[in-house]
Amino acid sequence: MLVLLDIDGTLLASEGTGARGIVQAGSELFGESFSLDGIPLGGRLDPLIFGEAMEAIGRTDHREHHDAFRKRYLEVFAELIEIGHDMRILPGVSELLGRMHAHPEITMALVTGNYRESAHMKLAAAGIDPELFVGGAFGDEGDIRDDLPPLAIERFRAARGRAPRDVVLLGDTVHDVTSGRAAGCRVLAVCTGSHAPERLHASKPELVLDDLSDVEAVMAWILSKTGGDA
Structure with missing residues (x-):
């Protein structure tokens, strides 16, 4: 089975480590207005969360920027875990x-x-x-x-x-x-x-x-x- x-x-x-990584990577790439405020996270796909955060700041080109975001997010996430995490x-x-x-x-x-x-x-x-x-x-x-x-x-x-x-x-x-x-x-x-x-x-x-x-x-x-x- x-x-x-x-x-x-x-x-x-x-304890929010992933969300912090998304916000940090998004802010670095797309500006300080990038945020997850008001965006539901539980049970949802990371690319969809990224897309909604981009649309919230008026960016509709999230698909073409997804690979760059994904790369930076994974780097940031690894850094957050290395310096200390709440997992x-x-x-x-x-x-x-x-x-x-x-x-x-x-x-x-x-x-x-x-x-x-x-x-x-x-x-x-x-x-x-x-x-x-x-x-x-x-x-x-x-x-x-x-x-x-x-x-x-x-x-x-x-x-x-x-x-x-x-x-x-x-x-x-x-x-x-x-x-x-x-x-x-x-x-x-x-x-x-x-x-x-x-x-x-x-x-x-x-x-x-x-x-x-x-x-x-x-x-x-x-x-x-x-x-x-x-």
Whole structure:
């Protein structure tokens, strides 16, 4: 089976480090008026966040400047992590990842709005080995969040020569829930991120938890519909 995992608010808390990196890179390249004020961040793709920030300052040419922004953002983000960061792994995550990695029926993959490089930097800074995850889909690989789970599933199929028998998605925002449901995933929403429990319940995931600290219960739910081999 395939377990798709969001990063921010699900596996770790970055305490705004990514947002600070976006603002610093954008301000350096496009002026001090570049800001994320009023722009929702949780569960969204980094290129879309950049595009909205550019439009907010009257710039409609964000697509042609995206590569330059991406390059500088990744440099700034690495610098922020090097000089000190607030990345912290969330309750239950370390044990849960270890249990899933050791389970012969489970393959883990990332589905995140982050760029691949910044995703791996965040994980490593929080003490999570990026090598635990195979394939997945990242923020610059789709136009909207709904594009990412199908891409991760297709990459599993291409690598294994068959589709996964079951796909589970763990996330902390409504965007995680709706994109997972659209792709036919069973979805577990966790209330450790930016979206309130009421919003998560209203988006109709199969399960909503306060956090992932009850590892036995989470594993039992993940494995409840495996249908056999991975």
